[in-house]
Amino acid sequence: LTILSKMRPLVLFDFHGVPMIQRFTTNWEKIQNFQARPDDILIATYPKAGTTWVSYILDLLYFGQTSPERQTSIPLSERVPFLELTVSPTNSGVDKAENITTSPRLIKTHFPVQFVPKSFWEQNCKIIYVARNAKDNMVSFFHFDRMALTQPDPGDWSSYFKRFLEGKLLYGSWYDHVNGWWKKKQTDNKIHYMFYEDMIEDTGHEIDKLCGFLGLSLSVEEKKRISGGVQFDNMKRNNMVNYSTSQVMDFKISPFMRKGKVGDWKNHFTVAQNEEFDEDYKQTMKNSPLKFHWEV
Ligand code: A3P
Numbered sequence: 001l002t003i004l005s006k007m008r009p010l011v012l013f014d015f016h017g018v019p020m021i022q023r024f025t026t027n028w029e030k031i032q033n034f035q036a037r038p039d040d041i042l043i044a045t046y047p048k049a050g051t052t053w054v055s056y057i058l059d060l061l062y063f064g065q066t067s068p069e070r071q072t073s074i075p076l077s078e079r080v081p082f083l084e085l086t087v088s089p090t091n092s093g094v095d096k097a098e099n100i101t102t103s104p105r106l107i108k109t110h111f112p113v114q115f116v117p118k119s120f121w122e123q124n125c126k127i128i129y130v131a132r133n134a135k136d137n138m139v140s141f142f143h144f145d146r147m148a149l150t151q152p153d154p155g156d157w158s159s160y161f162k163r164f165l166e167g168k169l170l171y172g173s174w175y176d177h178v179n180g181w182w183k184k185k186q187t188d189n190k191i192h193y194m195f196y197e198d199m200i201e202d203t204g205h206e207i208d209k210l211c212g213f214l215g216l217s218l219s220v221e222e223k224k225r226i227s228g229g230v231q232f233d234n235m236k237r238n239n240m241v242n243y244s245t246s247q248v249m250d251f252k253i254s255p256f257m258r259k260g261k262v263g264d265w266k267n268h269f270t271v272a273q274n275e276e277f278d279e280d281y282k283q284t285m286k287n288s289p290l291k292f293h294w295e296v
Contacts, residue, residue, distance in 0.1 A: 001149060001250050008153050018112060018172040021152060027086040030094050034083065036119040039104040041214075042127045043080065046177040047110050047170070048140035049132035050196040052256075053230060055080040056241050057207060058106050058128070060226045061216055067102075076241040083109040083117075110171050113180040124190055126214065131178045132196035133292035135265035135277065138164045138174070140258065142268075145170075147253040161273055165280050175284050182290055197262050197293040203227045232260035263295040 012019035036042075041058060045051045059079055063070050070079060081096035097107050109116065120127065132140075138161065145154035152170055154160050160169075167173025185191040192213040199206045204227045211218055218226070228234065235241050236257035243249055243256035269277065 001248075008149060008151075012152055012168070012170060016115070018115070019168055019170060021170060023086050023150065024084045024110075024170075027084070027092055027094060030092070031084050032117050034094055034097070034117040034119055036117065036123040036125050037103075037105065038123045038125065040120070040123065040125045041104050041106050042083075042116070042120055042125055043106065043108040043130070044113075044116070044127055044181065045108075045110060045130045046132070046137060046174050048137055048144055050130045050194075050199060051108055051110070052076065052241065052243075053196075053199065053235070054128055054130050054194070055106060055108055056235065057210065057226065057230050060229060061207075061211070061214070061218070062104060062106070063102070064226065064229075065222070071240060074240065075243075075245045077243070077246075080106045080108050083107050084111060084115075112172060112177050113184045121188075127188075127191045128210070128213075129181045129185070129191055129193045130196060130199075131181070131193065131290070131292070133262070133265075133294050134164075134174050134281065135269065135294060136196075136262060139265050139268045141169065143254040143258055144256075147250050147256070148248060149250060150248045157268065158273075161269075161277075165277070175288075178290060179285075179288050182288070195292070197296055200260075200262050201293075201296050203230065232257065236260075262293065265294070 012021060014020075015025050043051060043055055043058065045054075056076055059076065060071075063079075078096070081093040081100070083093045083097065086092040093107075097105055141164075142154050142157060142160050145151040145160075163169055164174065167176065171177065181191070182193060185193050192210065194206060194210070204223060207218075207223060207227060229238075236255070239245065244251070246256070249256060
């Protein structure tokens with residue numbers, strides 16, 4: 001970990017208009033030529049919006065009953081490959097996805113909508129998008145960038161705050177991301193758009209809506225079991241989903257399952273930052289129909 005933290009990729013580069021790092025672009029052709037299968041399910045998010053949470057829910061919905069050993073022996077990050085991630089020439093999200101023999105394949109991405117390989121659209125795949133309010137999303141991303149040593153060094157909070165507003169973090173502008181996906185959803189009924197805050201408020205209801213979209217029906221007991229298993233404390237304790245098996249995260253700096261709350265931004269934003277944020281947000285989001293909850 002010490003060696004890794006010294007090797008941090010400090011520099012983001014502009015990639016088709018989006019700040020990126022190499023491990024998410026190096027395999028670009030291969031990623032863009034990815035062959036989706038019609039029953040693939042793509043989980044798309046801006047980083048730290050609840051990817052792991054929804055991935056685990058989907059994994060339990062499809063495989064919770066049929067393969068219990070999957071739950072106890074395979075880390076979630078192996079079950080749900082990260083499409084654009086390339087760790088080494090022989091270890092990439094695309095390879096992992098191609099090697100999956102079970103159906104449906106669950107695949108995650110943080111790509112803005114314009115980067116999604118065309119095959120997902122051609123095959124009419126179902127896509128689950130999760131959005132989280134920008135303030136909490138920013139705070140969560142900051143702590144993740146501190147502890148995930150393959151992420152760009154976040155620097156201090158006030159500079160991070162500025163870069164978020166300028167859309168200069170990895171994967172670019174949060175504003176473009178949530179709005180780009182929302183716009184796409186208006187013309188594509190294969191996209192289910194969810195909010196982190198709604199999942200916090202009523203996980204069971206969000207699972208019901210998800211099942212409606214996916215065409216799944218759950219028994220009352222099964223639903224209870226899943227909503228219970230995916231509660232924050234249970235996931236935090238579950239070594240197959242809490243990233244404790246990761247080689248590149250330093251939990252001494254911050255755990256992956258950090259707080260899991262709506263409104264933690266209040267512990268990070270100064271009053272002045274909050275005013276600056278709100279002012280900027282009003283402008284940037286003035287044409288957006290999206291409404292977020294900042295607290296529950
Ligand atoms: P915090 O850093 O605010 O705690 P992602 O999976 O997209 O990387 O998002 C991680 C964020 O989702 C973290 O937010 C993490 O704690 C939160 N999270 C993961 N599972 C959760 C759950 N079951 N309930 C609430 N929040 C959860």
